[in-house]
Amino acid sequence: xxxxxxxxxxxxxxxxxxxxxxxxxxxxxxxxxxxxxxxxxxxxxxxxxxxxxxxxxxxxxxxxxxxxxxxxxxxxxxxxxxxxxxxxxxxxxxxxxxxxxxxxxxxxxxxxxxxxxxxxxxxxxxxxxxxxxxxxxxxxxxxxxxxxxxxxxxxxxxxxxxxxxxxxxxxxxxxxxxxxxxxxxxxxxxxxxxxxxxxxxxxxxxxxxxxxxxxxxxxxxxxxxxxxxxxxxxxxxxxxxxxxxxxxxxxxxxxxxxxxxxxxxxxxxxxxxxxxxxxxxxxxxxxxxxxxxxxxxxxxxxxxxxxxxxxxxxxxxxxxxxxxxxxxxxxxxxxxxxxxxxxxxxxxxxxxxxxxxxxxxxxxxxxxxxxxxxxxxxxxxxxxx
Amino acid sequence: xxxxxxxxxxxxxxxxxxxxxxxxxxxxxxxxxxxxxxxxxxxxxxxxxxxxxxxxxxxxxxxxxxxxxxxxxxxxxxxxxxxxxxxxxxxxxxxxxxxxxxxxxxxxxxxxxxxxxxxxxxxxxxxxxxxxxxxxxxxxxxxxxxxxxxxxxxxxxxxxxxxxxxxxxxxxxxxxxxxxxxxxxxxxxxxxxxxxxxxxxxxxxxxxxxxxxxxxxxxxxxxxxxxxxxxxxxxxxxxxxxxxxxxxxx
Numbered sequence: 117x118x119x120x121x122x123x124x125x126x127x128x129x130x131x132x133x134x135x136x137x138x139x140x141x142x143x144x145x146x147x148x149x150x151x152x153x154x155x156x157x158x159x160x161x162x163x164x165x166x167x168x169x170x171x172x173x174x175x176x177x178x179x180x181x182x183x184x185x186x187x188x189x190x191x192x193x194x195x196x197x198x199x200x201x202x203x204x205x206x207x208x209x210x211x212x213x214x215x216x217x218x219x220x221x222x223x224x225x226x227x228x229x230x231x232x233x234x235x236x237x238x239x240x241x242x243x244x245x246x247x248x249x250x251x252x253x254x255x256x257x258x259x260x261x262x263x264x265x266x267x268x269x270x271x272x273x274x275x276x277x278x279x280x281x282x283x284x285x286x287x288x289x290x291x292x293x294x295x296x297x298x299x300x301x302x303x304x305x306x307x308x309x310x311x312x313x314x315x316x317x318x319x320x321x322x323x324x325x326x327x328x329x330x331x332x333x334x335x336x337x338x339x340x341x342x343x344x345x346x347x348x349x350x351x352x353x354x355x356x357x358x359x360x361x362x363x364x365x366x367x368x369x370x371x372x373x374x375x376x377x378x379x380x381x382x383x384x385x386x387x388x389x390x391x392x393x394x395x396x397x398x399x400x401x402x403x404x405x406x407x408x409x410x411x412x413x414x415x416x417x418x419x420x421x422x423x424x425x426x427x428x429x430x431x432x433x434x435x436x437x438x439x440x441x442x443x444x445x446x447x448x449x450x451x452x453x454x455x456x457x458x459x460x461x462x463x464x465x466x467x468x469x470x471x472x473x474x475x476x477x478x479x480x481x482x483x484x485x486x487x488x489x490x491x492x493x494x495x496x497x498x499x500x501x
Numbered sequence: 502x503x504x505x506x507x508x509x510x511x512x513x514x515x516x517x518x519x520x521x522x523x524x525x526x527x528x529x530x531x532x533x534x535x536x537x538x539x540x541x542x543x544x545x546x547x548x549x550x551x552x553x554x555x556x557x558x559x560x561x562x563x564x565x566x567x568x569x570x571x572x573x574x575x576x577x578x579x580x581x582x583x584x585x586x587x588x589x590x591x592x593x594x595x596x597x598x599x600x601x602x603x604x605x606x607x608x609x610x611x612x613x614x615x616x617x618x619x620x621x622x623x624x625x626x627x628x629x630x631x632x633x634x635x636x637x638x639x640x641x642x643x644x645x646x647x648x649x650x651x652x653x654x655x656x657x658x659x660x661x662x663x664x665x666x667x668x669x670x671x672x673x674x675x676x677x678x679x680x681x682x683x684x685x686x687x688x689x690x691x692x693x694x695x696x697x698x699x700x701x702x703x704x705x706x707x708x709x710x711x712x713x714x715x716x717x718x719x720x721x722x723x724x725x726x727x728x729x730x731x732x733x734x735x736x737x738x739x740x741x742x743x744x745x746x747x748x749x750x751x
Contacts, residue, residue, distance in 0.1 A: 353629070360608055360619050367606045370568055371665065372594035372623025 118324050123439065123448050129331040131438020132338040135431060136396045137411045138418035139341055140389030142430040146419050147362040148382055150208055151215050153222040155415065156408025157229040158387045161199055162192035162394020163403040164233055167308050182313040185395070189337075192391035199229075200387020204380050212379075230405045234305045238298035239291050243283040250279035307404035316399070334396045341392060342431065348385075349427075358382050362425075421480055423490025432491055437476060445472030512543050512550075512722055512734065519582070521546045521673055521705050522567075527576035529559070529566045536562045538729040540576070544673065547703040549695075551710055551720035551737070555749060559729040560709045561603055564675050567707075568600050569593045581672060594623040599671030603678050603709075605662040609651025613642060613661060616650045620665035635664045638694045656687035663694065673705045674698065680715055688715070695719055713742075713749055 137159060144152050166188040173184035203225060211218045254275045258264065291299050312330055319328040349355040361368045361378045369375045397407060418437060422429025443449050447467030450460045466475045487493070520543040529537035537559045544550045554560050565571045567578065569590040578586045585593055594600070608616050617631045636643045639660040645653060650661060659679055666674060676695065680688045696719060698704045710716040716723060717737055725733035725748055733745065 356611070356615055356618060357622070359611060359615075363608045363610055364606060366570055366590070367602065367608070368619070369590035370570070370594055370600045370602070371619050372591045372669070373619070374591050 119448065119451070121323075122325055123443055123446070125325065125327060125331075126446070127439030127442040128435060129335060129438070130441050131435035132335045133393075133396060133400065134411075134414055134418055134438055135434035136334065136338045136341065136393040137390070138415040138430050138434055139338075139345065140386040140393065141415045142386075142419050142422070142427055143345075143389065144383060144386035145416070146422075146425050146427070146430065147358070148379070148386075149215075149362075149424075150212075150383070151219045151222065152203075152208070152386075153219060153412065154203065154226040154229060155387075155390050156410075156412035157226045158196045158200060158390035158408070159394040159397060159411060160233065160403075160405065160408035161229065162196045162391030163310070163398040163407050164303060164308075164394075165192040165195045165391065166310050166395045166398040167303075167403050170310055182315060185313055185316070189392055189395050192395045193388040194391075196391025196394065197384040197388030200390070201380055201384040203387070204383040208383065209376070209379060226408070230408075233303050233405050235301055236303065237301045239287045242290055242298075243287040246283040246286050247279045250282060251275050254279070303405075305405065307402035309402045310398040312399050330399045334399065337392070337396055341389060342427075345389070345427070354378075354381065417477070417480060421483065421490055423492040426490070426492045429490055429492040437480075440476050440479065441472050444475050445469050512545070518546055520544060520579075521548075521581055522707070523577075523579040524567070525577045525579075527563070527566060527574060527578065529562050529571055529574040531562075531571075531573070536729055537566065537574075540729075540731060542724055542731065542734070544705050544707055546672070546705055547699065548722060549699045549706040549708065549720045551708045551716040551723045552726055553710055553713070553716055553723055553745065553749060554726035555711055558726045560711075560726055561677055563726070564600070564602075564677050564707070564709055567593075567675060568598065591623070594669075595625075597623075597670075597672035599666030599669065599674045601659075601662045601666050601674070601676045601679060603681065605655075605658045607650040607653075607658050607661050607665065609649065611650055612647055613650055613653070614646040616661055616665055617642075617668055620668040623669045623671075631668055632670075635668055638667070638697065639664050639690075641690075656683045656691075659683055659687070659691060660694075663691065667698065667704075671704060673707065676706060676708045678709055678711065680710070680712070692719060711749060713746060 137156075140158070141152070141155050144150050144155065166185075169188040169191050170184045173180045173187070203222070207221050207225065208218060211221060255272065258267075258271055258275075261267070316329045316333055319326045320332070321327075349359060357368070357373050357378050358381070360371075361373060361375050362382070365375055368378070393411075394407075397403075397411070414437075418434045419430055421437065422431070422433035444463070444466050445468065447464055450463040450467060453459050453463070466472055484490075522544040524543070525541045527537060527540040528535060540563060542550075552560050552563065562571065566574045569585075569588055569592075576586070577584065580593070580596055580598065583596060585596060588596070608619065611619065614631070617635065618629055621629055621631070641657055642660060642664060645657065650658065653661060663674075663676070663679065674695075679691055679695070683691070692715065695706060695708070699706050699719075706719070708716060708720060717740065720737050723733075723735060723737050723740060723745075724731050725745060727748060732748070735741075
């Protein structure tokens with residue numbers, strides 16, 4: 117009994133981390149059909165945001181430092197949603213309906229984001245700020261001119277060159293004047309640590325079991341996110357618009373829905389959820405530029421196993437994969453079949469974290485041979501309609 | 502325009518009002534090929550106009566261009582006094598054009614009720630109430646409100662698609678072959694509904710059809726389309742049946 121409960125709890129806690137990471141992707145990939153390889157990096161940004169918020173609150177001293185996690189959740193959602201919004205407006209919207217190009221472009225973006233957190237410092241931030249201000253500010257001002265379509269080409273080229281040059285020169289000057297203070301990277305290539313607040317450090321003993329508070333926190337966070345998402349999608353006007361646009365973009369436009377706004381909003385929400393997942397992940401281990409890469413394959417796996425376009429599918433799949441991972445990885449399965457030596461040996465061979473992953477992925481491959489459309493495929497008349 | 506077929510009559514308003522929709526010299530391209538060639542026509546307020554023609558003559562393409570779904574076109578479209586040539590589809594819907602596409606295109610995974618609520622997107626009001634007249638026109642929809650749109654039969658889906666276009670109270674209704682693949686008893690219901698919409702509420706209707714009878718009973722005025730151009734037009738009452746039929750039969 118304890119064994120069952122123990123496996124269930126551990127499996128669910130692995131599963132909820134997976135689910136938290138996959139929830140945003142279930143919207144972006146599942147509903148919108150966009151293969152966003154930078155999803156993991158949005159999580160990573162969320163985790164770094166947590167790190168920053170934690171440091172700010174630590175300076176403020178005692179009553180505050182234990183509650184950084186809640187503002188961190190909001191900030192992580194905001195930062196990731198903003199970056200996601202920029203990504204959608206600047207790159208992805210030009211690539212709708214072209215999955216291969218989307219995959220490559222977002223993969224490139226993920227590499228840029230990784231390097232960005234490694235090397236970002238005051239100089240780089242200033243250069244980006246100056247460039248953005250001059251380039252987009254100039255664009256915005258000049259676009260009001262009547263002869264804009266005619267001069268657009270060379271004005272944009274000129275603006276690009278000018279603002280890059282001014283940004284670079286400004287950055288150089290700043291770097292020379294204040295040397296180390298501004299050239300020091302903010303985060304660097306090393307991993308950074310987020311310390312869980314004190315009230316999250318312990319755990320609750322239940323019988324012979326010990327339930328760590330961080331795990332319980334992540335489970336409840338996941339529940340809140342799923343519930344919030346469900347209510348948003350099913351019971352708000354924007355939710356209805358999102359569901360309509362994801363089903364039939366052309367027809368949605370014909371009934372008067374501004375589809376581009378809906379696309380941008382949907383993508384921003386999916387990205388924001390990735391940021392929230394980043395907060396959860398930062399509680400489990402240190403935060404580094406590669407944090408997101410550890411999750412990207414698993415999250416896509418969850419969405420595919422669950423059935424693309426089905427939130428419920430993603431939930432069941434994440435919990436299933438989590439429990440399978442724990443059962444195989446901890447060697448619990450071997451304990452269940454003590455009488456069969458070959459089976460026990462095989463199961464013990466897979467009873468490490470990485471080998472468990474191998475086994476789970478092998479099982480997923482087999483599963484998809486029989487159910488290529490996932491756990492909850494579309495059925496009935498609606499498929500053809 | 503074909504001189505032999507060009508009828509002397511021109512689409513004129515009975516009471517001197519301005520046309521609700523005026524299309525002049527519309528060309529629509531699919532890639533390199535020109536599908537609709539130099540189309541010009543008018544629809545007056547409260548008028549039911551039918552665009553007749555065989556399969557593949559550019560009727561659906563014309564409707565899609567009117568709705569803004571095909572961007573590769575030249576010419577001018579004026580609706581209700583506003584030049585809408587460069588409007589994206591959702592602004593055309595907000596301007597007062599309701600669209601019932603070929604194949605119905607209801608949202609299969611939304612409930613019937615949600616499908617109708619979506620129809621209200623083009624009205625700026627905060628109030629999200631489905632007007633009662635919808636159920637009066639199509640009583641068959643009411644028992645299915647909580648069912649998924651995709652679970653309805655073809656005829657019910659067609660009624661839902663028309664209802665979805667009507668809830669916002671459009672000034673012009675574009676109907677693309679509303680009788681295609683639907684059983685005769687429901688065709689009669691749909692015909693009555695369209696006729697009521699036009700006669701009682703004064704909504705203009707542009708109906709695309711390839712069958713003569715349905716068009717004849719509903720429309721006041723017809724345009725006949727062949728190979729992307731209009732070759733004949735006139736009042737439906739004075740239609741030269743033999744000639745029109747010869748252009749419609751395969």
